[in-house]
Amino acid sequence: MYHVVEERVKAALREFIARKYGVEVSVVTERPPRLEMGEVASPVCFELAKKLKRAPRQIAQEIAAGIGLVEGVTRWEVAGGGYLNAYLDRGEFFRTLFTGMMVEGRKPATGEPKTVVEHTNINPNKAAHIGHLRNAALGDTFVRLLRASGERVEVQNYIDNTGVQVADVVVGFQQMEKRSPAEVRALAEKPKFDYHCWDLYARVTQFYEEDKTREALRGEMLKAIEEGKGAAAEIAEIVSTAIVRCHLRTMARLGVQYDLLPRESEVLRLKFWEAAFERLKQKGAIELATAGKNKGCWVMRLVDGEGEEADNEDTKIIVRSNGTVTYVGKDIAYQLWKFGLLGKDFQYRRFDTASNGHTLWMSTADGGEPGAPEFGRAARVYNVIDSRQAYLQRVVIAGLRALGYEEQADRSVHFSYEMVALSPRCAREMGYTLSEEEAKKPHIEVSGRKGLGVKADDLIDRLEAATRAEVDQRHPEVPEGERTRMAHAIAIGALRYFLLRFARSTVIAFDFKDALSFEGETGPYCQYAVVRIRNIFRKWGEQTREQAERGAADRAGVKAGPGEAVGYELGPASNEELQKFLAGPEGDEFWEMVLLSGSLGATMRAAVGSQEPAFVAKYAFQLAQAFNNFYHKHHILSEADPARKTFLLALSMLVEKQLVRALDLLGIEAPEKM
Secondary structure (H helix, E strand, C coil): CHHHHHHHHHHHHHHHHHHHHCCCCCCCCECCCCHHHCCEEECHHHHHHHHHCCCHHHHHHHHHHHCCCECCEEEEEEECCCEEEEEECHHHHHHHHHHCCCCCCCCCCCCCCEEEEECCCCCCCCCCEHHHHHHHHHHHHHHHHHHHCCCEEEEECCECCCCHHHHHHHHHHHHHCCCCHHHHHHHHCCCCHHHHHHHHHHHHHHHHHHCHHHHHHHHHHHHHHHHCCHHHHHHHHHHHHHHHHHHHHHHHHCCCCCCEECEHHHHHHCCHHHHHHHHHHHCCCEEECCCCCCCCCEEEECECCCCCECCCCCEEEEECCCCCECHHHHHHHHHHHHCCCCCCCCEEEEEEECCCCCEEEEEECCCCCCCCCCCCCCCEEEEECCHHHHHHHHHHHHHHHHCCCHHHHHCEEEECCCCEEECHHHHHHCCCCCCHHHHCCCCECCECCCCECCEHHHHHHHHHHHHHHHHHHHCCCCCHHHHHHHHHHHHHHHHHHHHHCCCCCCCEEECHHHHHCCCCCCHHHHHHHHHHHHHHHHHHHHHHHHHHHCCCCCCCCCCCCCCCCCCHHHCCCCHHHHHHHHCHHHHHHHHHHHHHHCCHHHHHHHHHHHCCCHHHHHHHHHHHHHHHHHHHHCCCCCCCCHHHHHHHHHHHHHHHHHHHHHHHHCCCCCCCCC
């Protein structure tokens, strides 16, 4: 709502300036630091003064006197050396925001440009860990933000089922455990197969370290898997498919869904890479190294920021000397396909159908099913990959530019983030023995290759157990199933909020105690604010029923069910009455909360524009905090003045709806009780 009025102010200023002064300027606005300075401020007169050779304050006074009425604005004032400050119509803002609460956002048409968001992308060779959860939470939340903004979004989870990590696990099964494909298949059908592979992967690392010549086995397995031949390829298929199912179950616990699982095996078998390889060679984007450490490899030489060829060492191997393709080589082909530039397409089959009816598709090379949607052909692509992969993402984008796809390169966004570590306290709680030196560090890094880390399911289990103990203590009268659902909602809310509240460039040190706290900037704190508001309405419903039973005047439109909303009859009857409650020192307090409630749209725009979901997490906390302060100061249900009581209830409902929306964007459910 706020951003709508803000855009009106910008448009009105642009039009008036063009009409009066005959010049075009870029109009920037900001929120003044104090309410007495209005709600929208613009420094445009300082820029205009340079063009007109006049004092900015004098220009500002002319504009304020002549611009006239703007919808939603009551007056203009000049501040400082030439700021233009707009004061909003508080009553109209509240009324418009309140009556529009239940209006659905715009849904994109089928033919509109599409955005592809690729996230999660866990190597299908072991259980997911806490770092993967940050990727999924960031990607899923960004998808929710884009969709809430009216964009058509396709979610892809790329499966690297022919990579080095899968090859290592195959080495473990064949060379260390001496298992046949049939034995691996039987093991894969048992629970915790991803945990078995986690341990096996760490053991393979030790296996190589004991005898460096054994690393040659990795290359042999990798080549067999890429060619799709023999027992090694069969085991790789069994392992990767089973592990993908494990990962999907883990991510479903966080409420994360995908539209497509493109697999690396099809990138190879459907000749995606060959097509990209030929184009890269024809354009001279890659070259065969004939000397040095990369002899026999096809490499891409990058350029620096000035367009000049970078240092000779700044190259990336695209094809190894044994003929196998590196990750980045296959990813160039995949990125071309995402934009519809490759001239080839996958075939598709249904992989899974969720309980909500959502169908997940997977790529295949063995004949697709009818009825598959059109995948790829994106206008913009976001690759959610950690910051350690920045160089590889740079190579992928350089590949697009080398082929002449400048626009698509510009629309290829590396949505990067820093790693997740553990606080020393959390590491000890998870059973790790720390040295004195490690115990002094702010965080403990994890390593899947070494088997050090927190498995995602173990973490979620621990969080659910902790919240379940609290729920059981507070609500022993609640049925078992409902307590389980409450504990799950609180645990996932705590986890997702903890992963999302930090800027993407921040290293996170996860800590159980901090994440589960009902105080401070946490998911449970935000959830509890919603529960508190719903409790008010539950009690209000009981109050009105009792009044009706005693013969008191019945309030039209009231629904007595717990937490159910009522119609706009709840709101004040006139704009004058709203203005009365929103005026003066106490009115400023209420107005701050109304203005914050109406700023969700602006926060969403900022979060999408900067690719920073943390903005929404911060907004949810600030709104929850504002309501909790309001709740402790005003006794809503015992308010004697009927009109004031109705206003306070309407304000509470407004906050509840906006807070629930913000939490939903973060993938967090607000339970009925806590």
